Amino acid sequence: MEKRKIKNTDLSIAPINFGGNVFGWTLDEKQSFDILDQFCAEGFNFIDTADTYSWWVNGVGGQSEEIIGKWMKSRGNRNDLVIATKVGSETKEHGYDITKKHILKSVDESLKRLQTDHIDLYYTHFDDNKTPVEETLSAYDEIVKAGKVRYIAASNVSPERLKESFKAAEENSFPKYVALQPHYNLLEREGFEQKYAPLVKEFDLSVFPYWSLAAGFLTGKYRDEADLSKSQRGEGVRKYLNPKGLEVLKALDEISAKHNTTQGAVALAWLLENPLITAPIVSATSESQLETLFAAPKINLTHKDVELLNTASN
Template identity: 85%
Template sequence: MEKRTIKNTDLQIAPINFGGNVFGWTLDEKQSFDILDKFTGEGFNFIDTADTYSWWVNGKGGQSEEIIGKWMKSRGKRNDLVIATKVGSETKEHGFDISKKHILKSVDESLQRLQTDHIDLYYTHFDDKITPVEETLQAYDEIIKAGKVRYIAASNISPERLRASFEASKKNNLPKYVALQPHYNLMEREGFEKNYAPLAEEFGLSVFPYWSLASGFLTGKYRSEDDLSKSQRGEGARKYLNNKGMEVLKALDEISAKHNTKPATVALSWLLAQPLITAPIVSATSESQLETLFAAPKLQLENDDLELLNKASQ
């Protein structure tokens, strides 16, 4: 499989980033191991998690990292993988926190759970909007120099604070973010395209969008309110049950029929066709769902397919 390089790094990744929020939530340990075996068995190597996944189960999180750590240790695959995790998210125990003290404590806890000596890509998960950006970057500088983290990235940070971070990096010779994880998909375009795409271009960021399938809506399984009860995550798709949502599903149905594939595959392929997108983040809880992910990098959408999707999703 053709690998892509995360910009300004030596990290080579397959073009789908597996979202580990399902580990310890909708998948137990054995099921998680099975999914990870199948995912990596197809040549994919990029796994995304966070120190707080799945805090909504036990109030503190850590289950996802623990499962990935056990799996990596049992399979001996650490050197074949690119592992991303995050710091700064809110739990019942603490609020958003990207202070130096919290980062230095959290990185050691993540390393312990992941049973590894380094994290390839370490994200500022959420911005506490209080900590000076220089302090956060100084913490990252310390853990990069200690060999605990290779590169840093940003997720839920305002465009203003993101720019300020780059200015502080340049001024103080501190590490720079190499990647951005925004909310972006066919149903959620404006926020990224208007506010973050120019920054991604200016600062040479690789982009890994989360909720790539709009909480499962772009799979086509939620077409009415009655469908929302089909899964634990169904309620997240409610807001897309509108005229725009139906137009996007209609376009996905038409294109997936034309290419003999699934709507989810088409939706991911649309993301991969966007010039700034390096690898969409997406989860799967079954072998059939994995197959739709595996098919996305192989699907070459034609110009009229892209035009139809762009028109429906504007």
Template identity: 85%
Template structure:
């Protein structure tokens, strides 16, 4: 499989980023190992998690990192994996925090759970909107120089704070973010396309969208209220059961039938057709869901497909 470079790094990734929020939540340790084995056996190598996954289970988090750490140790494959995790998210114990103190403490805790000596891509997960961007970047500078982190990235920063971070990095010779993780999919276009796409171009950022399948809505399995009980995440798609959502599903049905594939595969291929998108983040909890993911990089949509999807989702 053709690998893509994360811009301004020497990291090469297959064009799908596995979202580790399911580890320790909808998948137990054994199931997580099985999914990770299948993912990597198919030639993929990019795994995303966060220090707080799955805090909604125990109020604290860390389960996802622990499972990934045990899996990498048992498979002796750390050097084959491009590993991303995050800092700064809110839990029951503390609010959003990207202060120097919190970053220096959190990175060591993540490394311990992940059973590794370095993190390839370390994200500002959420912005506390209080810590000066210089303080955050200086803390990242410390942990990069210590060899604990290779590169830094941003998620859920406002456009203004993202710009301020680049200005501070330039002025003070501090590390720059190399990637952006925005909320972006066929149902959620405006925020990224209007506010972040220009910045991704300006600052030469790789883009890894989260909720690429709109919490499963874009797989086509939720079409009315009765379908919401189909999974633990069902309630999260209620907001998409509207005329626009049904129009998008209709377009996905048409394109997936044309290519003899699934709606989820088409949704991911639509993201991959955008030159700004390096690798969508997507989770899977079964072999059939993994097939949907694996087929996305192979599917090349034509302009007619893209226009149909764009018109339905505008």
């Protein structure tokens, strides 16, 4: 499988980023180990998590990092992987927080849970919109120089604050964000394409979209209200049960039949066709869902396929 370079780094990744939000939530430790083993056996090496996953289970979080840490230690494969985690998200204990104090405390806690001495990619998960960008970047500067973090990235940061961050990094010789994690998929296009794509080009960022399959809607398993009870995430896709959503499913049905693959694999392949996208983030909780991840990079969508999907999703 052809690896892709994370821009402005020496990190090479396979073109699918596994979303670790399911570890400790819909997958227990043993199931998580099995999924991770299968993912890596296929040549994939990029795993995404956050310090607060899965806080919705116990109000605190950390379960996902702990599971990944135990798995890496038991397999002895840390150096074969690119590990991304995040800081700044809200929990029951605290609100959004990207102060220097919080970052310096959180990075050590993440390293301990992950049982590693460094994090490859460390994200500002959510902006608190009040900490000066210079303070946040000075914290990153400190932990990069200490070897705890290799590179930094951003998610859920406004275009304005992103621009401010690059300016501050330039002026103070602080580390610069190398990647962006936006909400982007066939049904959520406007925000990224209009507000962030120009910045991605300007600052030469790699892009790892989250909710790449629109919380599972783009797999085709939710066709009407009765389907919403099929999973814990079902209610989250109710908003897509509309003419546009059904039109996109119709296009995915047609193209997946033509390529003899799944709707989800085609939705991911559509993202991978975009030259701005480096690796979509997607999770899996079963072998069949993993097959969708494995199939996506192998699909060669035609120009006509892409046009059909673009028309349906516009």
